[in-house]
Amino acid sequence: GANGREIEKRERSVFSASGGIFLGYQLNKRWTIQSGVSYSWSSSILDPSESFAVKDNNGNVQFKVNTISGYGYLSSSSAVAPGVGDSVMMDRVYSNLHYLTVPLIASYGISLKKFTLLAGAGVSFNLLTSATVGTRILGSPGDHQESVVAMHGLKKVNYGVLLKAELQYDINSNWGVSLIPCFKNAL
Numbered sequence: 094g095a096n097g098r099e100i101e102k103r104e105r106s107v108f109s110a111s112g113g114i115f116l117g118y119q120l121n122k123r124w125t126i127q128s129g130v131s132y133s134w135s136s137s138i139l140d141p142s143e144s145f146a147v148k149d150n151n152g153n154v155q156f157k158v159n160t161i162s163g164y165g166y167l168s169s170s171s172a173v174a175p176g177v178g179d180s181v182m183m184d185r186v187y188s189n190l191h192y193l194t195v196p197l198i199a200s201y202g203i204s205l206k207k208f209t210l211l212a213g214a215g216v217s218f219n220l221l222t223s224a225t226v227g228t229r230i231l232g233s234p235g236d237h238q239e240s241v242v243a244m245h246g247l248k249k250v251n252y253g254v255l256l257k258a259e260l261q262y263d264i265n266s267n268w269g270v271s272l273i274p275c276f277k278n279a280l
Contacts, residue, residue: 105137105138106135106136106137107136107137107138108135108136109133109134109135109136110133110134110135111131111132111133111134111194112131112132112133113129113130113131113132113194114129114130114131115127115128115129115131115196115273116128116129117200122202123201123202124199124200124201124202125199125200125202125211125213126197126198126199126200127196127197127198127199127200127213127215128195128196128197128198129195129196130193130194130195131193131194131196132191132192132193132194133191133192133194134189134190134191134192135189135190136187136188136189136190137160137161137162137187137188138185138186138187138188139160139185139186139188140185141182141183141184141185141231142182142183142186143180143181143182143183144156144157144158144159144167144180144181144182144183144230145157145178145179145180146175146176146177146178146179146180146181147177148177149166150245153166153168154174154175154176154177155167155168155169155175156168156169156175156181156183156230158183158186158226158228158242160186160188160226160244162188162190162224162244162246162247163188163224163226163244163245163246163247164226164244164245164246165225165226165242165243165244165245166242166245167183167228167230167240167242168240169181169230170230170238181230181231181232182230182231182232183228183229183230183231184228184229184230184231184239185228186226186227186228187226187227187228188224188225188226188227188244189223189224189225189226189227190221190223190224190244190247191221191222191223191224192219192220192221192222193219193220193222194217194218194219194220194253195217195218195220196215196216196217196218196255197215197216197217198213198214198215198255198257199213199214199215200212200213200257200259201213207262207263208260208261208262208263209260209261209263210258210259210260210261211257211258211259211260211261212257212258212259213255213256213257213258213259214254214255214256214257215254215255215257216252216253216254216255217252217253217254217255218250218252218253219250219251219252219253220249220250221247221248221249221250221251224243224244224247225241225242225243225244226241226242226243226244227239227240227241227242228240257273258273259271259272259273260272260273
């Protein structure tokens with residue numbers, strides 16, 4: 094909706110990285126099956142914005158902080174509890190997502206002298222291990238403390254599509270070095 098597009102305009106990805114171990118099993122001269130495990134994390138920042146008080150999942154009135162990925166609830170530390178619909182200005186919002194990923198990739202190999210080009214496609218199973226959103230309410234003296242809260246609205250497990258091009262340099266018959274740029278898309 095319009096709100097989602099508005100959030101997209103204000104949110105920018107600051108950092109994302111992943112690292113892991115891939116193991117391959119050669120089916121024949123051309124085809125290889127690869128799997129393994131990797132850990133990835135991403136951080137993004139949203140510009141300061143207005144936030145409205147809503148009833149949270151437990152019926153408490155708190156300020157809802159929206160991001161592209163999900164949302165969090167921030168309680169006001171002022172003595173007066175907010176009413177539904179009250180609004181405050183939030184400082185920059187920082188969101189952090191952490192995933193454990195298990196990929197399954199089929200690759201086709203083309204030999205070029207000392208190099209092998211492996212083009213592959215497959216699926217990945219992504220398990221959300223942590224999702225947090227952090228910000229602070231601007232304006233009232235008691236709210237200058239930054240709060241980091243759990244992010245809701247995300248699936249615990251999602252599936253993705255992987256496309257891979259791997260350039261492998263064969264040092265000898267047993268060892269090789271690979272360069273693997275990877276494209277990942279969550280569904």
